[in-house]
Amino acid sequence: MPAPRQRARRGGPDRIGRPDPGHRRPRRPPSPNHSGIHVLRSASVIEAVVRSADVGADALVLDLGAGPGTLTAPLARTGGRVVAIERDPAFVRRLRRRFAADDNVRVVEGDLRVVPFPRRPFQVVASIPFSLSTLLLSRLLDPVETPLHAADLVVEWGFARRVSAPRPRHPRVAWWGARFDIRIARRVPADAFVPAPSVDAAHLVIRRRPGMASPRAQRVLRRLLLAGYRDPHQRLRGLLTMVVPRTRVRTVTSAAGLTPSTPAGTLTVADWALLAELLAISSISLPVVFG
Numbered sequence: 001m002p003a004p005r006q007r008a009r010r011g012g013p014d015r016i017g018r019p020d021p022g023h024r025r026p027r028r029p030p031s032p033n034h035s036g037i038h039v040l041r042s043a044s045v046i047e048a049v050v051r052s053a054d055v056g057a058d059a060l061v062l063d064l065g066a067g068p069g070t071l072t073a074p075l076a077r078t079g080g081r082v083v084a085i086e087r088d089p090a091f092v093r094r095l096r097r098r099f100a101a102d103d104n105v106r107v108v109e110g111d112l113r114v115v116p117f118p119r120r121p122f123q124v125v126a127s128i129p130f131s132l133s134t135l136l137l138s139r140l141l142d143p144v145e146t147p148l149h150a151a152d153l154v155v156e157w158g159f160a161r162r163v164s165a166p167r168p169r170h171p172r173v174a175w176w177g178a179r180f181d182i183r184i185a186r187r188v189p190a191d192a193f194v195p196a197p198s199v200d201a202a203h204l205v206i207r208r209r210p211g212m213a214s215p216r217a218q219r220v221l222r223r224l225l226l227a228g229y230r231d232p233h234q235r236l237r238g239l240l241t242m243v244v245p246r247t248r249v250r251t252v253t254s255a256a257g258l259t260p261s262t263p264a265g266t267l268t269v270a271d272w273a274l275l276a277e278l279l280a281i282s283s284i285s286l287p288v289v290f291g
């Protein structure tokens with residue numbers, strides 16, 4: 001999938017696809033904070049994000065861009081194993097002091113763009129730098145066999161809108177949204193941070209779609225998305241014959257609640273997921289031709 005364009009500044013949206021006209025708050029002057037560090041200060045937002053993550057005692061949780069430990073602290077209290085990753089040496093020193101007595105917290109000084117993520121299943125609970133949103137979602141959601149199973153992220157509002165859209169403009173976002181349920185839990189106002197950024201944020205909830213765990217379903221999905229996004233006017237009758245014989249097209253489309261004449265461009269991420277799942281089931285998908 002081609003990489004979407006990125007912006008490199010917190011307070012300036014990280015765009016995928018169409019800009020969200022509602023994301024700006026022109027009445028508030030731009031934040032004087034040029035370091036991109038906006039620390040969550042709203043206890044209710046912090047509590048809601050951590051509660052939503054439902055961290056179990058055997059969980060491995062990554063706090064990406066841990067800052068002073070705003071989320072790390074409540075995460076540590078869940079009993080899960082917490083890895084707090086931070087680039088700023090002053091924050092790293094502070095985190096190490098703050099969590100010195102917590103055996104379940106590991107502080108890693110590293111750059112989120114390149115630091116290796118664990119190979120075993122993990123979840124992410126983090127208020128991430130806005131400028132790294134696309135890059136981090138790509139690192140977490142692109143790989144077919146990603147160990148990520150859930151994420152609760154605080155991200156820029158417009159970005160959250162674009163990645164949770166039912167019909168994303170960009171095929172890469174559809175690749176994420178068809179394999180993971182991505183939804184906005186709540187709007188997080190700019191004044192929930194100190195200093196306040198120039199735009200609101202959102203609590204974004206990401207959960208794996210159970211039917212899309214198999215590499216086979218994902219290979220079918222990738223093939224469908226590439227073709228469907230290349231020609232959004234293409235009908236399902238033509239698209240699906242890439243992976244099933246023409247005689248099976250009606251069975252598959254009606255099982256998905258669609259018709260052979262449905263244009264690819266009208267499909268939601270949930271439709272793509274269901275089609276790929278159905279096509280990957282051997283009884284329906286034989287013979288499947290993978291590219």
Ligand SMILES: C[S@@+](CC[C@H](N)C(=O)[O-])C[C@H]1O[C@@H](n2cnc3c(N)ncnc32)[C@H](O)[C@@H]1O
Pocket residue numbers: 036037038039040041064065066067068069070071085086087088091110111112113126127128129130132
């Ligand atoms: C938005 S602040 C969030 C701080 C804290 N998690 C909170 O919830 O209040 C983002 C944090 O990411 C850190 N950061 C920015 N770019 C980074 C990078 N490339 N690698 C690691 N940390 C980074 C910043 O130093 C900052 O502490």
